[in-house]
Amino acid sequence: MDKEKSFPNSTCEGHIKMAERELSAFILAVRELFGPEQARLSTEDWLDELELMDSPHRATTRDCRAVTVAASARLANRVTGARDRRTPASSTDSKLSKILSSNCFACALLV
Secondary structure, X not given: OHHHHHHHHHHHHHHHHHHHHHHHHHHHHHHHHHOHHHHHHHHHHHHHHHHXXXXXXXXXXXXXXXXXXXXXXXXXXXXHHHHHHOOOOOHHHHHHHHHHHOOHHHHHHHO
16 A cells, blocks of 8 residues: 555655756756856746646656747747847857757757
């Protein structure tokens, strides 16, 4: 009986750890490529997207990656808009590609 009671908690803990790893990897990449301010904004975007999920308590790796893709899209819109207001540059596009190319699932969603 104790195993049945502990199963949901261990599953929930596993989902939380998975989401933490996904968010951490995403934010580290954003910070490295775009700096701390974009990393802060992207953290907020990621958490907002997580809240928009239909059933966050049953999150899977696929769901967390979908959250990352959605937050990446927000980042792309933000930095592309800022770039368009300044001067044209292709480095932003290649930086976003680096974030997404490290995640095969993200690439599959974008295709």
